[in-house]
Amino acid sequence: xxxxxxxxxxxDLSKTYGNRFTTRTVQxxxxxxxxxxxxxxxxxxxxxxxxxSTLIKLIMGIEPKDRGEVSMNGLDPRVALGYVPERPxxxxxxxxxxxxxxxxxxxxxxxxEEACLLVLREFGLEDWKDExxxxxxxxxxxxxxxxxxxxxxxxxxxxxxxxxxxxxGMMMELRGIMKSLKGRGMAMLLSSHELNEIDxxxxxxxxxxxxxxxxxxxxxxxxxxxxxxxMLASPNGAVxxxxxxxxxxxxxxxGLSFLIETPKEKVPDIVAEVVEAGGRVVGCGIAQRKAxxxxxxxxxxxxx
Amino acid sequence: MRDLTAHLRxxxxxxxxxxxxxxxxxxxxxxxxxxxxxxxxxxxxxMTYGSDVVTQASLELKxxxxxxxxxxxxxxxxxxxxxxxxxxxxTGEKESGMVRYVLTYRTSKLWFYASKFIVLLGVVIMAMLxxxxxxxxxxxxxxxxxxxxxxxxxxxxxPLLIAMVFTAIGLTLSTMSDKKAGAIVASVAIFFLxxxxxxxxxxxxxxxxxxxxxxxxxxNVTEFIxxxxxxxxxxxxxxxxxxxxxxxxxxxxxxxxxPQLFDPGWGAALGLSMVLVWFAIGLxxxxxxxxxxxxxxxxxxRLKR
Numbered sequence: 001x002x003x004x005x006x007x008x009x010x011x012d013l014s015k016t017y018g019n020r021f022t023t024r025t026v027q028x029x030x031x032x033x034x035x036x037x038x039x040x041x042x043x044x045x046x047x048x049x050x051x052x053s054t055l056i057k058l059i060m061g062i063e064p065k066d067r068g069e070v071s072m073n074g075l076d077p078r079v080a081l082g083y084v085p086e087r088p089x090x091x092x093x094x095x096x097x098x099x100x101x102x103x104x105x106x107x108x109x110x111x112x113e114e115a116c117l118l119v120l121r122e123f124g125l126e127d128w129k130d131e132x133x134x135x136x137x138x139x140x141x142x143x144x145x146x147x148x149x150x151x152x153x154x155x156x157x158x159x160x161x162x163x164x165x166x167x168x169g170m171m172m173e174l175r176g177i178m179k180s181l182k183g184r185g186m187a188m189l190l191s192s193h194e195l196n197e198i199d200x201x202x203x204x205x206x207x208x209x210x211x212x213x214x215x216x217x218x219x220x221x222x223x224x225x226x227x228x229x230x231m232l233a234s235p236n237g238a239v240x241x242x243x244x245x246x247x248x249x250x251x252x253x254x255g256l257s258f259l260i261e262t263p264k265e266k267v268p269d270i271v272a273e274v275v276e277a278g279g280r281v282v283g284c285g286i287a288q289r290k291a292x293x294x295x296x297x298x299x300x301x302x303x304x
Numbered sequence: 305m306r307d308l309t310a311h312l313r314x315x316x317x318x319x320x321x322x323x324x325x326x327x328x329x330x331x332x333x334x335x336x337x338x339x340x341x342x343x344x345x346x347x348x349x350x351m352t353y354g355s356d357v358v359t360q361a362s363l364e365l366k367x368x369x370x371x372x373x374x375x376x377x378x379x380x381x382x383x384x385x386x387x388x389x390x391x392x393x394x395t396g397e398k399e400s401g402m403v404r405y406v407l408t409y410r411t412s413k414l415w416f417y418a419s420k421f422i423v424l425l426g427v428v429i430m431a432m433l434x435x436x437x438x439x440x441x442x443x444x445x446x447x448x449x450x451x452x453x454x455x456x457x458x459x460x461x462x463p464l465l466i467a468m469v470f471t472a473i474g475l476t477l478s479t480m481s482d483k484k485a486g487a488i489v490a491s492v493a494i495f496f497l498x499x500x501x502x503x504x505x506x507x508x509x510x511x512x513x514x515x516x517x518x519x520x521x522x523x524n525v526t527e528f529i530x531x532x533x534x535x536x537x538x539x540x541x542x543x544x545x546x547x548x549x550x551x552x553x554x555x556x557x558x559x560x561x562x563p564q565l566f567d568p569g570w571g572a573a574l575g576l577s578m579v580l581v582w583f584a585i586g587l588x589x590x591x592x593x594x595x596x597x598x599x600x601x602x603x604x605x606r607l608k609r
Contacts, residue, residue: 060408078410089401091314093321098314105310106409132321 004038006073007080007187008156013058013068015051015211028054030211032068036156036187041178043198044191045291046208047299052191053086055208056160059189075155079107082154086161088145092134096125096144099133100151107152115151123147123177139170146177156187163194175200195291205291207298215298227287228260228267233280242277246270307411311419319423328389332431335381336438343374344442367451368552371439371459375548378435379463383470383542384495386428390474391487393420394590398482403593417590421475421583428467432460455552461568462547465575469541470495472579476586479593502542509533510563525563537565541578547571 013032018025029051036042044052057063059070060083072080090099097116104112120126123143133141142162149157162178163171171194178188178201192198198205207215227249232239235255240248247261260270267286274281319325347370351358397403406416436456443450474491481487513520513528520528529537537543543565550568566574 061410062404062408081408083405083408085401085405087401089405091318091397091402092400094314094317098317102310102314103409105313106307106406106411108306 004040006035007038007075008036008059008189009071009073010034010055010059011069011071013055013070014066015054015058015063016066027211029058032208032211032213034206034213034216036189038155038187039182039185040204041182041188041190041202043202043205043291044189044208045193045195045198045205045295050208051211052208053160054211056083056158056189056191059158072156079152080155082149082152082157084142084145084149084157084159084162086164088141090133090141090144093132095130096120096133096136096147097129099144100148103148103151109152119147119151138165139167139173142166142170142174143177146174150181150186153184154186156189157181159188159190159192161191161193163192163197171197195295198291202291205294207294209299215294217294226262226264226267227293228262228270229257229285229287230260230270230274230279230281231257231283232274233282236277236279238277239274239279242273242279243270305415308415308419311411311416312422315419315423319427325427328385328427329430329434332385333434333438336378336435337442339374339377339381339435340438340442343370343377343439344445346370346373347443364451365554367443368455368459368554370443371451371456372548372552372554374439375435375459375463376545379466379545379548382428382431382435382463382467384492386424386431386467386471387474387477387491387495388488389427390424390471391477391481391491392484393424393475394478395481395484395487398478398593399484407593413591413593414587417475417479417587421472421586424471424475425468428464428471432464432467435463436460458551459548461551461572462544462575465547465572465579466541466544469544469575469578469582472582472586473541476582476589479586479589498540498542501536502540505533505536505540506543506563506565509537522562522564526565538574541575544571544575544578547575 011033013029014027015029016025016027032051032055034042044055046052054063058065058068060081061077090096091102094102097120100116100119101112104115109115117126117129120129123146125140125144125147128136128140133144136144146159146162149159162174166174175197178190182188182201190198190202203218205215205217206213207217232255239258240251240255243258243260249259249261251258262270264286271281271284347366350366350369351363394403397406403416407413440450440456473494477490477494478487481490509529510520510525512530512533513525516528516530526534546562546565547568549562550564550566550571565571
C-alpha cells in the first residue's frame with residue numbers, strides 16, 4: 001500500500017452524453033470520486049463502456065464535466081500531468097525529436113532540445129530521432145508516446161490502455177519502463193483490460209461499472225487475504241466440522257482438499273485446527289488473490 | 305506569446321515537410337503563368353485590332369485593364385484553392401486526434417488557432433508574390449512601358465484581401481469537420497453559394513435602387529439599395545472583387561454592370577473586418593475542441609465571479 005500525499009483528486013465527477021434536445025442520453029459517469037497518492041500506480045478496471053475512458057477524458061479536460069472537480073493539490077496540471085492516449089497520435093511527418101520538441105516548448109522546459117535528446121536516449125529511440133514517425137512500428141510509437149508524456153517530469157501519468165495491441169516482448173518492456181517511472185515517485189492511473197499487467201504493476205485498483213466506482217482495492221490489503229489450500233492423506237469426517245466458521249471456497253469430492261479464503265496471519269491456526277481434528281496434512285499452499293479473482297467477484301458476483 | 309511561438313515553429317515545420325506544399329506552389333505558379341499569358345494575349349489583341357490612336361495614356365489604360373482582368377481571374381482561382389487548403393489545415397489533425405491531444409497541455413486555443421491562420425496567410429502572400437512574378441515575367445517580354453510599382457502593389461490589395469477572407473472561411477470550416485472529404489465538399493459548396501448570392505444580391509439590389517430612383521448613377525446607387533440587399537451585398541466577401549477596378553481607376557461607372565459599391569479605403573476596411581469576423585467565428589467554433597466545463601457552466605461561473 002502506498003502512503004503519500006494525494007496528487008490527483010477527483011470529486012463527484014459526472015458526465016452525460018447527449019443533451020436535453022435529444023431523447024437518448026447516456027450517463028457515462030455518475031458521481032465518481034477517487035484519490036491518487038504520490039508514487040501510487042492505480043489500475044482502472046471495468047468492462048467496455050464502464051466509463052474508464054470518459055473518466056480519463058474528464059481528468060485531462062478533453063471532455064467538459066457536467067459536475068464535479070479534478071484537483072492536483074495546488075499543482076499546475078500543465079506541468080504536473082502527463083497523458084498517454086489509447087491510440088497515441090503524432091505529427092507523423094515530423095521526426096520524434098521534433099514531436100518531442102513541440103511538447104517540450106508547450107511545457108516551457110528551460111532547455112527543450114537537451115530534454116528531448118535525454119528522453120529519446122532513455123527510451124531507446126536515439127537512433128531513430130530524425131526518422132519520420134510515420135515509419136515507426138506500433139511498439140516504437142507507444143514508447144515515443146510514453147517518452148512524450150514524461151518529458152516534463154509530471155507528478156501524475158494517466159495511461160489509457162497502454163498495453164493494447166502490444167506483443168509480449170513490448171509488454172514486458174513497457175512494464176519495465178513503468179516500474180522505473182514509479183521508482184521516480186511518479187503516480188500513475190492506468191486503465192487496462194490486461195489484468196495480468198495490473199497484478200504486476202498496481203498498488204491499488206479502482207473498479208468501475210456503469211459510470212460508478214464500485215470498489216477500490218488497495219493491493220497491499222488484497223495481498224493480506226489469501227486463498228489457502230490444504231490437502232489431507234486420507235478423508236477425515238472431523239476436518240470439515242473443524243473448518244466451520246472459515247470461508248471454505250471449495251472442497252474436493254473425495255474430501256482430501258480444501259480451498260479456504262482467509263487472512264494470511266490465520267493460516268497457522270487453520271493448519272493447527274485441522275491437525276487437532278485428526279487430519280493428516282500432506283501438503284498446503286497459499287494462492288494470492290489476483291486482479292482476475294477480484295474482477296470476477298466485482299463484475300460476475302463469483303468467488304475465486 | 306510563448307505558446308504562439310511554439311505553435312508557429314511546429315506549423316512552419318509541418319508545412320515544410322509536407323510534399324503537398326511544394327506541389328501547391330508549383331501548381332499555383334503554373335496557373336498564374338497561364339492566366340498571365342491569357343491576359344497578355346488579350347492585351348496584345350486589344351492593341352492590335354483597336355482603331356484608336358495609340359498614346360502613352362491609352363497604352364497604360366489597356367495595361368491597367370489587363371492587370372485588373374489578371375487579378376480578377378487570379379482572385380477567383382485563389383478563392384477556391386485557399387478555401388480548400390485552409391479547410392484541410394485543421395481537419396487532418398482533428399481526424400488523427402492530435403488537436404485534442406495537444407490541447408491536453410492546456411495551451412491557449414487562441415494561439416493554436418492563430419498560428420494556423422498566420423501560417424496560411426504566409427502561404428497566401430507567397431502565392432500572391434508568385435502571381436505577381438508570373439505577371440511581370442510574361443508582360444516583360446513585350447516591348448511596352450511597364451506600370452509603376454505603386455500601381456502593381458495597389459492592384460494586389462483587393463485580391464489579397466479576398467484570398468485572406470476565404471482562407472479565414474476555410475479555416476472556420478476545418479473547425480467544423482473531422483473528415484477531410486467533408487471539409488473539401490463544404491468549402492466548394494460555400495464558394496458556389498457565395499458566388500450565387502453575390503450575383504443575385506447585387507443584381508436585385510441595383511434593380512431595387514433603380515425602381516426607387518430611375519435616375520440612379522453608378523456613384524450614388526448605394527444610397528438607394530434597400531437595407532436587406534445591402535446586408536447581403538456587404539456581408540459577402542465577393543463584393544471585394546469590385547475593389548481592383550477602383551484601385552486601378554478603370555471603373556466603367558455603369559450602375560448595373562459596375563456599381564461603385566465603396567471607395568477603396570472603405571473597401572479595404574470592409575475586407576479586413578471580414579477577415580477578423582471569420583477568424584472570430586472560427587475561433588469560437590474551435591473552442592469546442594477541449595473544455596473543462598460546458599459553455600453554460602463556464603458562463604455561470606464567470607457571472608458568479
